[in-house]
Amino acid sequence: MTPSTPFTFRIATLDDAALLADLGWRTFDETFAAYNKPEDMEAFHPTMYTPALQAEELADSHTVFLIVEVEEEAVAYVKWNTGPAPEEISGQKPFQISRLYLLQAWTGRGLGDTLMQMSLDRAQENGHDVVWLTVWESNERAIRFYHKYGFAEAGELTFVLGQDVQRDLYMQRAV
Secondary structure, three states, rough: OOOOOOOOEEEHHHHEEEEEEEHHHHHHHHHHHHHOOOOHHHHHHHHHOOOOHHHHHHHHHHHHHEEEEEOOEEEEEEEOOOOOOOOOOOOOOOOEEEEEOOOHHHOOOOOHHHHHHHHHHHHHHOOOOOEEEEEOOOHHHHHHHHHHOOEEEEEEEEEEEEEEEEEEEOOOEOO
């Protein structure tokens, strides 16, 4: 990212369901395909990244997607949830960063930092007292990134990718 890179940040609408299904899968696949079996990735795809599922998430009043575009091409997004949190998460008014994904070409250019700061700012502006997320225990780069922003492990959960049962971590930080 250069100082002249013209990022556009916009809140997604129902019309973005197909875009989010495509971008969501592309970023997930770029991030995790090298570490998982192709058949598990293929089995997982329709359980999370279809236009119909994205439309359901977009219609949820507790969910907001922020899309990042460069020259009208979507290159990243973050999904925020304000509904109830699991019992492992402390706080009375939780704010979840459910997904924060960038296309690989944009990783390492500061855009992830921008999206994280925007997320933390939104949580503070809306009176939340804790920000939480989940991360795969083997995603060391992401865990380091979250530690940089003060997140600490708060518990664990099972994540099923196809036939592969994986361990994810709950992480949280005060607002």
